[in-house]
Amino acid sequence: MFKLLAAALLLTAIVTAAVPAKNRVLVLLESPTLKQSHSIYLKSLEDRGFQVTLKRADDANLALIKFGEFVYDHLIVFAPGVNDFGGSLNVAEISNFIDRGGNVLVAGSSKLGDAIRELSTENGFEFDEEPTSVIDHHNYDATLDSGDHTTIIVDSKNLIKAKLITGNYASFGPILYRGISLISSASNKLKLDVLTGSTTAYSFTPKKAVNEYPAAIGRSTVLVGALQARNNARVVITGSIDMFSDEFINANVAKAGAKPTKAGNGEFVKALTKWVFQEVGVxxxxxxxxxxxxxxxxxxxxxxxxxxxxxxxxxxxxxxxxxxxxxxxxxxxxxxxxxxxxxxxxxxxxxxxxxxxxxxxxxxxxxxxxxxxxxxxxxxxxxxxxxxPLVHTQYERFLRSAYPYYVSSISMMAGVFLFSFVFLYFREPTKVVTTTTTETKKIK
Structure with missing residues (x-):
């Protein structure tokens, strides 16, 4: 009996171990240096219990689905310049991954490869042309900016009013952003413009004269876009991989002429990742x-x-x-x-x-x-x-609203009865005819 119980417990343990966890994350990196430059963000995933796997985007053994089963539950793409993924991974497989319920986070930059552009288009967003960047001459960081005003400061009022996606945006500071702009498709009813540029922002090539109308300007400049598919799979796309970096998370925002304040990137990217990985809002x-x-x-x-x-x-x-x-x-x-x-x-x-x-x-x-x-x-x-409908025994015998018809029917029957009685039993009185003797004789 004891051996049988031990065997049952061992079988249960094996089956339990064979069940895949729902916290496996694959992070695709463009270069190994991103492990150090984005260490705070990657460590925050591990601190929340995720099993993080770091791989090069061109790794020959990449795969999201094997033998019809998920190898990973979530995907992060920190490889803006990649033109082709390694192994069996491609845009079609990532789209299939999303169709089957997988969640994806994609970060780009001013230098984009074809794979990232195609992937964003599949999910209702388009990146602006290379080598454009989001520029804001009124809201830029005086310390981190290189002089092109491409390291911009975005106030929390430009966030979508949804705390499940952005966190408590009223409690953290402004967000630092450096990268390319997104253009959202108006025909896509599932997309969300999570973070947009200020009214003074626009997308164009730095240090180049603006001789044509920019592709995105003002609030139409989408910095972070999101999509929740009909199967509840979630996708987040942004044009700034620097937004997740240690430099931006630890930075003090130094707007020209204003007092430095702590950047809100850490809280923002944490809340954004919680939403896309379905830790909240389920x-x-x-x-x-x-x-x-x-x-x-x-x-x-x-x-x-x-x-x-x-x-x-x-x-x-x-x-x-x-x-x-x-x-x-x-x-x-x-x-x-x-x-x-x-x-x-x-x-x-x-x-x-x-x-x-x-x-x-x-x-x-x-x-x-x-x-x-x-x-x-x-x-x-x-x-x-x-x-x-009601069966015949469930209908009301008499309807209050039909009383006038009942009265008219009864009065009609009473009238017919009276008419018949009068017609059958009423007789006219007989007339008595008197004749004289002379007339009687004449008649004889």
Whole structure:
């Protein structure tokens, strides 16, 4: 018995060890020097429990998927100038990786290779032409800038108002940025402009006369873009690899004529990475129930105009644990082809419910919760039910609204009865004819 139990425990341990972890990160580097220049950022990943694997972007053994299974769960590309990835890795495989739920973070620079350009285009963003950079003559760092005003200072007010993506942007300082501009596609409804340039920023070649209209100017200059796919996979693309560097994270922002302040790059890139690796903003449905009011189990089918109670329990991932989700804007739709009922769900501690009356229409319906909020994963739940009409024994015998018709019918029957009685039993009085004797004789 003891041997059998030991064998079972050993088998369980082997199976558990064989299950791939969800924290494996592959970091592709353009040169080995990035290990030192970006050590703070890479160490922050390890401190949060990620298994970080550093490889050259042209490594001959690169692969994201082997034998139909993920080798890594997340991908970071710190290789702006690469034209072709090594091994089996290419833009098509990265796109397949995203389609299957993988998360990707890409950082570029003013010198871009074809691989990074193609990858960004696949995800709804385009980099400006080489060798352009984002320039701002009014907001630049007086210490780190080389004189071209390409090391720009971006205020937190230019961040998207979504703390799940950017963190508590009101608490950290301005962000240092040096690199190329992104141009977002207006046709892509899934993209997010996370960080944009100031109104005085523009994208152009440094030290060159501006003799044509720049490709991006002002708030249309996208510095950091994000995308959440329909399968909830997340992608972040930025034109500045220096934004993640130790130099920028430890820097004191020295704007001309202003007092130096601590740069907010450290907090910003940490919050951005937490979002793209789905450490925050992840929702799931724990349970769904629906039944008639006064009952506890769902029926085989509902009947029109019945009162129904619907409840859903939603959880949010926080600090690696599932906790009840709190919100006041979750809606329920009762849909056949179009919604017949749309109502808000009320509740607390992650449990939301409502009571409503079914429409006076029968057919196949769905309880539908389609919850989309910036920063959160797409929450979608469907419960299909049948709604039948009343059987003949369930209809009301007398309808209050039909009383005038009842009265008219009864009065009509009474009138026919009276008419028939009069017609059958009423007789006219007979007339008595008197004749004289003379007339009688004449008649004889």
């Amino acid at each position: 929702l799931r449905v724990k349970s769904v129930t629906h039944h008639k009011v006064g009952e506890s189990k769902p029926p085989r089918e509902y009947t029109i105009t019945e009162d129904v109670e619907y409840a859903i329990e939603i959880e949010e991932l926080r600090e690696g644990k599932w906790v009840p989700y709190d919100a006041k804007d979750i809606q329920l739709e009762f849909v056949r082809i179009d919604p017949f009922v749309r109502t808000y769900l009320k509740g607390s501690n992650g449990k939301f419910k409502t009571v409503f009356k079914l429409p006076d229409v029968y057919g196949v319906f769905k309880f539908l919760v389609d919850y989309r909020r910036i920063g959160y994963t797409h929450l979608f739940d469907v419960q299909q039910v049948s709604v039948r």
